[in-house]
Amino acid sequence: MESISSEQHFRDIYNQYWEALYKIANKKxxxxxxxxxxxxDTFTYVWDNVHILRQVETGKVRAYLITCLYYRIFSFFKAKGLRNKHLQFFQVQTEHHFEQTASYGTAEADEELTAINLAIMSELDKMPERMKELFLQNHLYDKSIHELACEYRISDKTVSNQISIARKRLKGFARSYPTTELVPLIILFLTKN
Structure with a gap:
């Protein structure tokens, strides 16, 4: 069981940020x-991982909570069965939100996006060439597993396994990426309906 100080810390965070998180979720x-x-769900996750919350620097609590919230929003949209075009629209809306956030300027967001893109590409470059190609064709060009199997003349199961392994590697990378308000964009890249 968590100590009273963890409970009080959580209550303070909840009371301070609940309304702001609700407004974002309601708008999205x-x-x-x-x-x-x-x-x-966001606050349940935060409570279940209160040890992480206690390690977040005071000035970055808001960014951490928004990251957690956006992950839950992405999961909500995915569960609703929205296709990529809807997720892309949400990405544009997310980027617009960051542009409107006073504490996170456009220049910082552009710099962060560039860093994230470079980091993702670097992770992809560490993969075997075919795995990388299959993953990109599936995620960026929305080619089905069967289409890729026919194109590469390999079994559907092989394609599925290669994409799954690539996704796991990138998710491991995403977990190790420093907490930032743009982590939801990494998650968006890895989301596949």
Whole structure:
């Protein structure tokens, strides 16, 4: 069981940020009940991982909470079965949100996006060439596993395994990437319906 100080720390964070997180979730989902559920799920995750929250620098708590919230929003959209075009629209909206955030300027966001893109490409370059090609064809060009199997003259299972391994490697990379307000964009890149 967590100490009283962890409970009080969590309560303080909850009281300070609940409304801001709700407003973001409500704006993104355009549904009051869904927004409430997403914020509740976010704070449940934060409580379950309160040891991580206690390690977050005071000035970065907001960014950490927003990152957690956006992950829950992405999961919500994925569960709703939205296709890539809807996720891309959400990405544009997310980028617009960062441009509007006073503490996170456009120049910083552009610099961070460039760093994230370079880091992702570096991780992809560490993969065997065919694995990288299959992953990119599947994620960027929305080619099905069967289409890729026919194109490369390999079994569907081989394609599926290669894409799955690539995704696991990139998710491992995403977990190790420093916490930032743009981590949801890494998650978006790895999200596949």
């Amino acid at each position: 989902t355009n549904a009051h009940e869904d927004a409430l559920d997403i914020v509740q």
